[in-house]
Amino acid sequence: MDFHTEGMQWELNVLYRQTESLPTNLYVAIVKDTSIAENATMADLTELTSGEAPGYARQPIACNASNWTEAGTGTNDRKVSSSAATFTASGGDWPDGYKAVLTTTLTGTTGPLIASGDLDAGSPVAPTDGQSFDVDFELTKTG
Numbered sequence: 398m399d400f401h402t403e404g405m406q407w408e409l410n411v412l413y414r415q416t417e418s419l420p421t422n423l424y425v426a427i428v429k430d431t432s433i434a435e436n437a438t439m440a441d442l443t444e445l446t447s448g449e450a451p452g453y454a455r456q457p458i459a460c461n462a463s464n465w466t467e468a469g470t471g472t473n474d475r476k477v478s479s480s481a482a483t484f485t486a487s488g489g490d491w492p493d494g495y496k497a498v499l500t501t502t503l504t505g506t507t508g509p510l511i512a513s514g515d516l517d518a519g520s521p522v523a524p525t526d527g528q529s530f531d532v533d534f535e536l537t538k539t540g
Contacts, residue, residue, distance in 0.1 A: 398499075398534050402436045404511030407501070420501050422457035423511065425482040425532050427494040427522075433513045440506040445494055451526070452487030455503055458534075473540045481531035486524040493521030497532040512536060 410417045427450075429443045447453045458464050458479045468476035497516055502508030512534060516522040524530055 398512045398514040398536055399433070399435070400512050400536070401433070401510045403438055403509040404499070407509040407511060419460055422459050422503075424455040424457055424500050424503055424508070425534075426455045426498050426500060427453070427484060427516070427532075428496045428498055428513075429492065429494060431495045431519075433496060433498070433510075437510055438506070439498070439500055439502075439508060439510050442498065442506075442510070445491065450486065450491040450494075451489035452485055453491065455500075456482035456484060456532075457503075458482055458499075468535055474537050475540070476535055476537045478536075479534040481533045483529055483531050484524070485529040486526050488526065490525045491523050493523045495519070495521055497534070499534055 407417060411419050426442075427445045429445065433442065445453045464480040465477045468478040470476055494516055496513050498513040499511040500508040501511070514534065516530075516532065522530055
């Protein structure tokens, strides 16, 4: 998973400046972009919509120790892994989605783009009606 400039600033604002609060949930969105620049924002991305992907909506991951666990670490790395966010095509097939992104808002483009990663090693994911898939994040900080 890759961190983005906007998300790194948000993290600093929450932890050190306290100009923003830690939300109850972070949200996982699926986008059609095949690459995302480090300085991209949510407004730069092409997110799936419920009109083209029946049943689509951003999925929450609660901000707590039950949903974000410490993962294996290297000598200078620290990691957390999220619980899975499940997406289900309901009422029709979905177009290709390439990346999962993490943000602070349930809808819209005002939340920061915190992190992103491939859904399937760069291959698209396009569930057919009734199919589900899970997305989880493993975020790493290197010191």
